[in-house]
Amino acid sequence: MTGAAPALPVVLLLHSSGNSARQWRGLADALAGSFDPVPVEFYGHGQRPAWAEDRRMALVDEAAHVVPLLERAGGAHVVGHSYGGAVALKLAELHPHLVRSVVAWEPVLFRLLIDDVGSLQHAKEVVHAASAMRKRLQDEDAQRSARTFVEFWSGSGAWERLSPAAQQSAAARMPSVMRHFDALFNDLFPRERMARLGIPMLLLSGSRTVPAARRVAHLLRTQLPLAEHAELPGMGHLGPITHPPAVNDRIRHFLNSLAKVR
Numbered sequence: 540m541t542g543a544a545p546a547l548p549v550v551l552l553l554h555s556s557g558n559s560a561r562q563w564r565g566l567a568d569a570l571a572g573s574f575d576p577v578p579v580e581f582y583g584h585g586q587r588p589a590w591a592e593d594r595r596m597a598l599v600d601e602a603a604h605v606v607p608l609l610e611r612a613g614g615a616h617v618v619g620h621s622y623g624g625a626v627a628l629k630l631a632e633l634h635p636h637l638v639r640s641v642v643a644w645e646p647v648l649f650r651l652l653i654d655d656v657g658s659l660q661h662a663k664e665v666v667h668a669a670s671a672m673r674k675r676l677q678d679e680d681a682q683r684s685a686r687t688f689v690e691f692w693s694g695s696g697a698w699e700r701l702s703p704a705a706q707q708s709a710a711a712r713m714p715s716v717m718r719h720f721d722a723l724f725n726d727l728f729p730r731e732r733m734a735r736l737g738i739p740m741l742l743l744s745g746s747r748t749v750p751a752a753r754r755v756a757h758l759l760r761t762q763l764p765l766a767e768h769a770e771l772p773g774m775g776h777l778g779p780i781t782h783p784p785a786v787n788d789r790i791r792h793f794l795n796s797l798a799k800v801r
Contacts, residue, residue, distance in 0.1 A: 547575040548639070548798065549615035551608055553623030554578075556647075556719045557688065557709060558780065559585040562620070565783040569791050573798065574616070579605055581622070583715030596718045598629045598726045605630060609637040616794055618642040620779045622719045625726070631738050632729060640739040640797055642790050644779050645752045649723045651762075652754060661754040669720045676717060681710040688716060692749060692776045730762040740766035741793045743786070745774030752776050767793070 550570055552563035560578030567576035581601055583589035590596045605626070609615050616639045619627035624646030631638045652662035668691040675684035686698040689709060698706065740763065744756040760768050771778060771785060779786045 547573065549612035550574045550576045550794065551605060551615050551617045552576055552578045553617065553619035553626050554581065554584065555621035555623055556716045557712065562780055563618070566618070566787045566790060569787045570794070574794060577608060579608065581715070582718070583712060589715055590718055596722050598626060598722045599633065601626050601722070602629045602633060606634060609634060614639050616640045618790060619646065620644045621647050621776065622723070625723060628733070629726070631736060632733060635736050635738055638738055640794070642741045642743070642793060644743045644786065645745070645748060645756065645776050647723055647752070648728055648755055650726055651728050651758050652751060653724065655758060658754050658758070661751045665751050672713065673717055676713050681713045682706065684713045685709040688713065734763055734765065739797055741790070742766050742768050743789065744770050745776065745778040746770050746772045747775045749776055
């Protein structure tokens with residue numbers, strides 16, 4: 540009589556601010572059979588209700604929603620894009636005994652820019668975009684707010700290239716997106732603690748990304764020297780969405796390499 544097959548290692552998939560867990564559908568398919576991919580929805584995305592408390596949301600609040608999944612799995616790998624990448628690193632900081640590895644595509648750690656003297660211009664660009672988004676949202680013009688958000692990351696004309704349905708979806712998410720910006724601006728990055736964690740990390744970025752994201756990637760190279768850093772050619776901040784085969788292959792290769800070591 541044979542025993543039950545061992546459980547596959549769990550991989551939690553954390554999406555970006557402007558998307559939902561569906562963005563990782565291709566990666567989930569690529570990992571199936573070797574891993575157990577589990578998509579996660581953030582507050583105000585997919586079927587998850589918006590943040591409803593009076594106080595300002597923090598990254599730790601978003602991370603707290605993921606912790607039960609980590610505990611249930613007895614530990615898991617965590618993959619995140621943009622805001623999801625920032626939450627993935629927060630999980631590693633708070634629960635290193637439960638995070639097996641982190642893969643983050645351009646984690647938007649805006650506080651790194653604010654706290655770095657050499658990055659003040661990049662910080663101003665992000666703050667200016669966030670202020671414009673907030674003002675338009677307060678003026679009850681969610682469409683213009685969403686357009687500012689989309690074109691900050693993807694350039695002029697990106698909004699017009701979206702379908703009407705995609706535009707409507709982006710506009711509906713803007714209240715949650717602004718909560719994300721607030722959380723990111725206020726979350727200090729514990730560089731020394733993170734550098735000592737010893738958790739395998741793959742930090743990815745695109746060669747054609749926006750200056751602010753490129754600067755964050757540069758700072759992370761210096762502050763997390765033990766992590767694996769890679770820049771993928773021809774991609775921008777939305778690389779996991781615009782070039783899923785190449786990005787998914789890189790992530791799958793990294794996770795497979797860890798499985799072989801174990």
